[in-house]
Amino acid sequence: MILWPVHRLIWSDPQRRARKLLEFAEVEASGGRDLVRAAELTNDPVLRQRYLVHARDEARHADMFQARGRQLRKETAGEGKEGLADWMAPGERGIDGLDLTRESDADLLAFLHLSESTAARDFARYARVVKGDPATRILFQRILADEDEHRAYTHDELRRVARRRSGRVLWWARLRRLWKAYLRFATAFAGVMAGLILTLQYFVLLPPFAVLARRNARKEKTGWVAVGEEKVR
Amino acid sequence: MNILGISGHYHDSAAALVIDGVPVAAVQEERLSRHKNDAGFPLAAIEWCLDHAGLSPDDLDAVIFYEKPTLKFDRVLTGMLQGWPGSWRGYPKAMKNMLGEKLWVRGLIASQLGISARKVRCIEHHQSHAAAAFLTAPTQEAAIITADGVGEWATFTVGTGHKRADGSTDIRILRELRFPHSLGLFYSAVTSYLGFTVNEGEYKVMGLASYGRPTWIEAMRKLLRPTGDGAFALDLRYFDFLGKVESGYSERFVALFGPPRKNWQPIDLKSPEGQRFADIAASAQALLEEVMVGIAARLRNETGISDLCLGGGVALNGVANARILREAGFDRLFVPSAPGDAGCALGAALYADRILFGQPHKPVPDHPYWGPQPDEAALLRIAQEDDIPAIVSGSAIEEVADALAVGKVVGWVDGALEYGPRALGHRSILAAPHDVAMRDRLNRDIKYREEFRPFAPVVAAEHADLFFELPPGGARLARFMSGVVPVRPEWRDRLAGITHVDGTARVQVLDREMEPRLHALLEAYGRRTEVPVLLNTSFNLAGEPIVNTVAEAYSTFRRCGIDLLVAGNVCVTKPRVVRAQILENVA
Numbered sequence: 001m002i003l004w005p006v007h008r009l010i011w012s013d014p015q016r017r018a019r020k021l022l023e024f025a026e027v028e029a030s031g032g033r034d035l036v037r038a039a040e041l042t043n044d045p046v047l048r049q050r051y052l053v054h055a056r057d058e059a060r061h062a063d064m065f066q067a068r069g070r071q072l073r074k075e076t077a078g079e080g081k082e083g084l085a086d087w088m089a090p091g092e093r094g095i096d097g098l099d100l101t102r103e104s105d106a107d108l109l110a111f112l113h114l115s116e117s118t119a120a121r122d123f124a125r126y127a128r129v130v131k132g133d134p135a136t137r138i139l140f141q142r143i144l145a146d147e148d149e150h151r152a153y154t155h156d157e158l159r160r161v162a163r164r165r166s167g168r169v170l171w172w173a174r175l176r177r178l179w180k181a182y183l184r185f186a187t188a189f190a191g192v193m194a195g196l197i198l199t200l201q202y203f204v205l206l207p208p209f210a211v212l213a214r215r216n217a218r219k220e221k222t223g224w225v226a227v228g229e230e231k232v233r
Numbered sequence: 234m235n236i237l238g239i240s241g242h243y244h245d246s247a248a249a250l251v252i253d254g255v256p257v258a259a260v261q262e263e264r265l266s267r268h269k270n271d272a273g274f275p276l277a278a279i280e281w282c283l284d285h286a287g288l289s290p291d292d293l294d295a296v297i298f299y300e301k302p303t304l305k306f307d308r309v310l311t312g313m314l315q316g317w318p319g320s321w322r323g324y325p326k327a328m329k330n331m332l333g334e335k336l337w338v339r340g341l342i343a344s345q346l347g348i349s350a351r352k353v354r355c356i357e358h359h360q361s362h363a364a365a366a367f368l369t370a371p372t373q374e375a376a377i378i379t380a381d382g383v384g385e386w387a388t389f390t391v392g393t394g395h396k397r398a399d400g401s402t403d404i405r406i407l408r409e410l411r412f413p414h415s416l417g418l419f420y421s422a423v424t425s426y427l428g429f430t431v432n433e434g435e436y437k438v439m440g441l442a443s444y445g446r447p448t449w450i451e452a453m454r455k456l457l458r459p460t461g462d463g464a465f466a467l468d469l470r471y472f473d474f475l476g477k478v479e480s481g482y483s484e485r486f487v488a489l490f491g492p493p494r495k496n497w498q499p500i501d502l503k504s505p506e507g508q509r510f511a512d513i514a515a516s517a518q519a520l521l522e523e524v525m526v527g528i529a530a531r532l533r534n535e536t537g538i539s540d541l542c543l544g545g546g547v548a549l550n551g552v553a554n555a556r557i558l559r560e561a562g563f564d565r566l567f568v569p570s571a572p573g574d575a576g577c578a579l580g581a582a583l584y585a586d587r588i589l590f591g592q593p594h595k596p597v598p599d600h601p602y603w604g605p606q607p608d609e610a611a612l613l614r615i616a617q618e619d620d621i622p623a624i625v626s627g628s629a630i631e632e633v634a635d636a637l638a639v640g641k642v643v644g645w646v647d648g649a650l651e652y653g654p655r656a657l658g659h660r661s662i663l664a665a666p667h668d669v670a671m672r673d674r675l676n677r678d679i680k681y682r683e684e685f686r687p688f689a690p691v692v693a694a695e696h697a698d699l700f701f702e703l704p705p706g707g708a709r710l711a712r713f714m715s716g717v718v719p720v721r722p723e724w725r726d727r728l729a730g731i732t733h734v735d736g737t738a739r740v741q742v743l744d745r746e747m748e749p750r751l752h753a754l755l756e757a758y759g760r761r762t763e764v765p766v767l768l769n770t771s772f773n774l775a776g777e778p779i780v781n782t783v784a785e786a787y788s789t790f791r792r793c794g795i796d797l798l799v800a801g802n803v804c805v806t807k808p809r810v811v812r813a814q815i816l817e818n819v820a
Contacts, residue, residue: 029776033776036788036792039788040782040785040787040788041784045615045618048615048619049619052788052791052792055792056792069497191329194329195325195326198325198328198329199321199324202313202317206313206314206317207317210315210318212314213311213314213317214314214317222414222464222466223410223460223461223462223463223464223466224408224409224410224460224462224463224464225408225410226408227390227406227407227408227409
């Protein structure tokens with residue numbers, strides 16, 4: 001509820017909305033590829049089937065988000081700025097950058113379940129704030145139905161695979177997600193800090209060297225450069 | 234000696250292992266990590282290479298990285314200084330990139346493998362390309378050209394290579410062009426302008442070029458002009474390699490050619506805008522060919538050598554390659570199966586063996602199959618678990634030929650994975666090449682890609698001249714699908730599925746010795762249709778790397794319109810209900 005005005009602000013601008021939808025398309029497509037990978041790696045035939053169906057849904061969601069995002073872009077004829085800092089992008093996060101070759105079926109299902117729950121909650125919220133854009137609202141609602149189904153099957157399968165351990169696995173997955181969220185935030189924060197320091201360095205330290213470099217550049221001739229003996233073997 | 238070659242940290246990481254002068258394993262990281270064009274440190278590829286040979290990192294005598302990070306850093310920093318203050322946006326990103334990991338690659342390799350840093354050496358990027366092209370080619374003496382976006386400083390080199398009777402080898406780079414004057418970056422800027430992803434969509438520009446006419450060639454010449462010494466220089470006012478690293482072109486470029494295509498805009502070739510994009514692609518392609526042919530012809534005259542080895546990303550341009558072979562005066566043109574950065578892993582290892590350590594040259598087996606083998610039994614198990622009809626057939630080739638002849642699409646997994654971007658018969662989707670409907674079906678139901686992109690054929694070597702106008706030396710160029718040649722006019726109707734709009738095809742000419750099973754399939758198909766030619770496209774879906782394991786082949790098979798999946802003698806047929814689901818999904 002606290003973030004309600006932020007969401008309204010983000011989704012009120014059609015160009016920003018288009019960009020967000022196109023970002024979601026990428027996330028869904030990437031999540032779909034991860035699920036395909038999970039299907040390829042699991043030895044459980046039931047999960048293989050489930051993951052393939054789930055991957056197909058994600059691919060379909062990606063197409064739907066992309067179609068709507070492109071439509072909005074066309075309507076607004078806006079180019080928009082590409083990309084946001086990763087930690088600012090809401091929505092589903094695929095399988096959270098997991099190394100699928102090292103995850104057990106239970107751990108993966110727990111991650112998927114939490115991921116789908118988050119996505120369902122986010123999409124429900126977005127569907128509410130895009131009231132002025134019925135096409136986008138319907139899109140979110142349609143996808144939301146799938147996310148609910150995904151949330152349910154991942155929970156059922158987790159209980160089948162992990163049996164009595166399922167609660168513990170889920171809590172462990174929550175902690176790991178929290179840790180990953182912290183890492184994402186820390187990496188983004190460090191990136192911003194490094195960017196600021198390097199930009200400062202660029203304007204404070206580099207100018208004299210830049211003058212020298214440009215002077216040298218003027219002396220450089222174009223065309224072939226004979227290669228010295230050091231490269232002749 | 235056991236020498237591991239590594240390429241990575243820019244795009245398309247790979248590892249290759251050379252033991253006693255002969256390659257034993259090479260694989261791109263993307264095929265194992267399943268991230269297309271994976272640029273990360275190729276740990277999985279290294280592990281696979283070592284496991285395959287039964288070695289541990291301690292058994293390695295040397296590990297060779299394919300470029301010199303300090304020289305690269307020098308170029309990046311100098312570029313930023315020269316571009317001051319306009320390069321302020323790119324500077325933090327470039328420095329974080331270089332200082333974060335790339336500059337310390339020797340230490341990184343040593344720590345990842347747990348070996349002494351003394352064993353790790355770096356050679357120059359274009360030396361790796363030159364070695365990958367020359368040392369793998371069955372020739373004793375060749376002129377060498379390497380061309381790509383940029384390595385350390387060099388963007389284009391010319392030289393010669395010799396393998397002598399006493400086993401000694403040399404690669405002599407005579408001269409080079411330096412950043413920012415780069416044919417690869419020129420083409421990449423056009424790729425970006427046309428709305429395709431740089432380092433990924435260049436072949437789309439080549440495909441699109443066939444739909445256009447080079448009406449913008451004079452405008453292109455403003456961007457890239459000849460220098461008095463036979464080279465070329467970019468007019469840097471039209472480019473912005475520092476400020477707009479992702480796109481590479483400047484506002485002046487846009488003023489000259491008009492608004493760029495946005496990546497989400499479909500290309501409608503019937504519209505004036507779509508035609509403008511095709512004409513621009515055709516113009517850039519024509520200019521690239523002109524430059525390559527001119528430099529190659531001068532090198533031919535200068536060296537008097539009749540063979541040419543071509544390396545670097547530009548060597549993936551099959552149209553330009555064929556034109557070089559036809560017009561530059563060389564008898565034979567060798568392009569390795571992996572001429573891009575991935576191939577540098579093998580090039581670096583071979584360079585170290587022959588030149589740094591002075592080992593005698595040994596012929597390198599003339600095939601691209603250096604990766605993991607498929608596990609047929611695993612496919613049978615998976616299919617049975619999923620209740621998908623699967624059989625082990627003693628006559629799989631005949632059955633596949635029957636299926637292809639009635640219009641089925643076949644996923645074909647056979648033998649070790651190819652090294653390089655082309656599917657050369659071990660991880661291929663095969664289909665009948667006769668009509669446009671098949672091409673459209675593949676684009677729509679299987680590859681999910683743009684309609685203007687052509688499909689390649691594979692033909693048995695004995696019959697290649699019947700169907701294709703191969704120039705002298707063309708069969709060699711087509712061995713790894715490296716040249717685009719005309720389809721003979723009288724066959725274009727019967728080969729409509731693989732004939733591009735300009736009447737050409739990027740054909741693979743297959744020797745029986747290189748791939749006997751696919752050759753046998755071509756013969757079997759020829760007996761049924763009188764045309765021993767098949768459509769051969771890479772076994773992957775859009776945005777995914779080519780499949781490696783049978784599990785990956787199976788999941789791809791399940792998700793698209795492939796009718797039959799074959800791995801060795803195991804044949805898996807798609808049940809009608811699954812096919813219906815896929816079609817419904819596509820619709």
